[in-house]
Amino acid sequence: MEYHDQLGLSRERFADLAEQFHDDSYRGRAYRRLPDYRKAVEKGTVLIAGTVVRGFPKIPRCLVLDEGIPQHFNREIAVEEKLNGYNVRVARIEGDVLAFTRSGIVCPFTTHKVRRLVDCEAFFDRHPDRMLCGEMVGPENPYTTADCYDVDSIAFRAFDIRDRESGESLPVEDRRAACEDLEIPQVDLFGVYEPAEAVEATPEIIDDLDSRGREGIVMKTVDGGQQLKYTTSAANQGDLAFAFSLPFDYGRDFSFRRLIREGFQSVEFADSEVERRQRAHGVGESLLVPMADAIEAVDEGERLGERHTVRAEPRVVDALLDHFHEQSLSLDIEQDRRIEGERVLTFSKRIQRSTDKIDSYLDGTIVKE
Amino acid sequence: MEYHDQLGLSRERFADLAEQFHDDSYRGRAYRRLPDYRKAVEKGTVLIAGTVVRGFPKIPRCLVLDEGIPQHFNREIAVEEKLNGYNVRVARIEGDVLAFTRSGIVCPFTTHKVRRLVDCEAFFDRHPDRMLCGEMVGPENPYTTADCYDVDSIAFRAFDIRDRESGESLPVEDRRAACEDLEIPQVDLFGVYEPAEAVEATPEIIDDLDSRGREGIVMKTVDGGQQLKYTTSAANQGDLAFAFSLPFDYGRDFSFRRLIREGFQSVEFADSEVERRQRAHGVGESLLVPMADAIEAVDEGERLGERHTVRAEPRVVDALLDHFHEQSLSLDIEQDRRIEGERVLTFSKRIQRSTDKIDSYLDGTIVKE
Numbered sequence: 001m002e003y004h005d006q007l008g009l010s011r012e013r014f015a016d017l018a019e020q021f022h023d024d025s026y027r028g029r030a031y032r033r034l035p036d037y038r039k040a041v042e043k044g045t046v047l048i049a050g051t052v053v054r055g056f057p058k059i060p061r062c063l064v065l066d067e068g069i070p071q072h073f074n075r076e077i078a079v080e081e082k083l084n085g086y087n088v089r090v091a092r093i094e095g096d097v098l099a100f101t102r103s104g105i106v107c108p109f110t111t112h113k114v115r116r117l118v119d120c121e122a123f124f125d126r127h128p129d130r131m132l133c134g135e136m137v138g139p140e141n142p143y144t145t146a147d148c149y150d151v152d153s154i155a156f157r158a159f160d161i162r163d164r165e166s167g168e169s170l171p172v173e174d175r176r177a178a179c180e181d182l183e184i185p186q187v188d189l190f191g192v193y194e195p196a197e198a199v200e201a202t203p204e205i206i207d208d209l210d211s212r213g214r215e216g217i218v219m220k221t222v223d224g225g226q227q228l229k230y231t232t233s234a235a236n237q238g239d240l241a242f243a244f245s246l247p248f249d250y251g252r253d254f255s256f257r258r259l260i261r262e263g264f265q266s267v268e269f270a271d272s273e274v275e276r277r278q279r280a281h282g283v284g285e286s287l288l289v290p291m292a293d294a295i296e297a298v299d300e301g302e303r304l305g306e307r308h309t310v311r312a313e314p315r316v317v318d319a320l321l322d323h324f325h326e327q328s329l330s331l332d333i334e335q336d337r338r339i340e341g342e343r344v345l346t347f348s349k350r351i352q353r354s355t356d357k358i359d360s361y362l363d364g365t366i367v368k369e
Numbered sequence: 370m371e372y373h374d375q376l377g378l379s380r381e382r383f384a385d386l387a388e389q390f391h392d393d394s395y396r397g398r399a400y401r402r403l404p405d406y407r408k409a410v411e412k413g414t415v416l417i418a419g420t421v422v423r424g425f426p427k428i429p430r431c432l433v434l435d436e437g438i439p440q441h442f443n444r445e446i447a448v449e450e451k452l453n454g455y456n457v458r459v460a461r462i463e464g465d466v467l468a469f470t471r472s473g474i475v476c477p478f479t480t481h482k483v484r485r486l487v488d489c490e491a492f493f494d495r496h497p498d499r500m501l502c503g504e505m506v507g508p509e510n511p512y513t514t515a516d517c518y519d520v521d522s523i524a525f526r527a528f529d530i531r532d533r534e535s536g537e538s539l540p541v542e543d544r545r546a547a548c549e550d551l552e553i554p555q556v557d558l559f560g561v562y563e564p565a566e567a568v569e570a571t572p573e574i575i576d577d578l579d580s581r582g583r584e585g586i587v588m589k590t591v592d593g594g595q596q597l598k599y600t601t602s603a604a605n606q607g608d609l610a611f612a613f614s615l616p617f618d619y620g621r622d623f624s625f626r627r628l629i630r631e632g633f634q635s636v637e638f639a640d641s642e643v644e645r646r647q648r649a650h651g652v653g654e655s656l657l658v659p660m661a662d663a664i665e666a667v668d669e670g671e672r673l674g675e676r677h678t679v680r681a682e683p684r685v686v687d688a689l690l691d692h693f694h695e696q697s698l699s700l701d702i703e704q705d706r707r708i709e710g711e712r713v714l715t716f717s718k719r720i721q722r723s724t725d726k727i728d729s730y731l732d733g734t735i736v737k738e
Contacts, residue, residue, distance in 0.1 A: 063736060064733060067733030069733075247628075252622065253621065260616060263613075267664045279653075280656065281649070281654070283653040285649040287653070288632060288652050292632050361633060362436060364435075364439065364440030365432075366437065
């Protein structure tokens, strides 16, 4: 079957889209990936070895649970935890298990870790045409920094099993049973509810997750067809803190959206005046403290960056560094140790724009606005 | 002299620019005005009765006084107060004194007020080719809301006297003397300093202004040729509160810039940890409290708007309402009283986008981001 058939597109439509795909390769195997959102096909969709690995869809969000849930759903939904890590799709291509990031890149580090963390061969023997979708969480990974999961280094948590080509999900119950059978760790399920029940139940779930510094929930119809997400104040404020630690790279729209979420949550969750003030103080600290820290760091001659630590066999860390090098990322190595035969590397991805802008304003550059 | 000569442009260059001017009129007198910033000519420049009323230039800003002042200035500067009101240029055209707003609109209300507040005829008898530039401040005006100046209704404060055509400023000393002679109220002068002295003096001036809820300072070379501004935390946070009371209209870039200012000020003013936390709490409250109030207001069926009060003879208020009507502004009248022969009108300029967006999210609309 040709790619356009697998994607459900006409030959003409696919020809237009094909120009948007980027050429890439992993260990000598060429593939093409769609780096942005498009109408016809999900971001991160990959064409590889004659087959399609469908991108993971963007999950819509509501700002108000009370109205958003019944607006979006008219049947039973499962409420599961949304984790703060990075999204990965695992597929077996010509006998090789590969881990694809959200934007469709085969990550050598993640590929290695997933093979260790999950019995992938057993999974794909049972589900050859599917992909296993999940979140990589934990403090030692090359992409995200959240550290609230009682994970020492890195872990995988499944949240979906999809048809590799069409992207169609297994029903929630079947997926959870399949993962349990194969001892694949998965995200927590809080319950299955009618929409009206979910409106009652979700604020408490969110409050509890918030108190533990967790990110939020994904609600989905039990057939897996429709999804909706909602995040905690802890996640919103954590994102703001991240954004304003690199203000000129992430500050504007990214932070505006999270501020708006806090506003709607404060109203829906009926904050008392004291609670609203506390939330406001949290918001303000998330913005100002990391920003002032960043300005002071640049003032002292430091470069800004995103710091990550990875731990793996030396050859895996080498492969990751080569991979980042191919992507033209500039890394500063901050610490490089061997512990029990593994290489534990702390590096910082240089973020140029915020460093340069802050430097220039500190030098007295004038703003014309 | 033709317009292009007065503006110092070639005939060809002016012909290109002329298309950007908007046609307008005031009491049967036609004029053209430049509503946006352009390279060649200042925003708000007006062509009227064969003469030019040059726009007031945008004043550049520094984020760091310490480096910004010596970068920008190499000679003596006067430091004056920057007021939080609206900018107005007053000129005499064919014998009529007219008040132009920043974007070059003749405002009937402001024109009336300026004629009462300032001895305009005496001014223009002495300075026929100049314009008087100043800020309208006080709680009763149709454009701004700051109320920190011990002004009951509305007042004028001069800060510049410029050549009407070229825009060239009188030296600060001459301007201040000219205003004093004619008893024209003017902005406070804090002192005249060498750049290095200004670096020492300005943080204290800013701290004092901040403690009184004032907006900031304008520094200018004593010949009036170059300007630079800097604002207080009170102004930054006041702007944030305004922006987030109408979050989808003003929230994004407007607020981002002000957050950045707070970050640099916190570092330059060497906030202690406690002071930084206090500033952060102020920032957070400026954002969250007005936003939550706006969401609650829309939830209760209110329309959002910018509320203003004006007080004047009934015919002047009528003229202002006609003027807004011509500009297609939608007003909700909230209170309409007569006090000692004057009409005291409180109205709200409808702000549609924030009202609609909040309403839609409250109804459960999904965000795809």
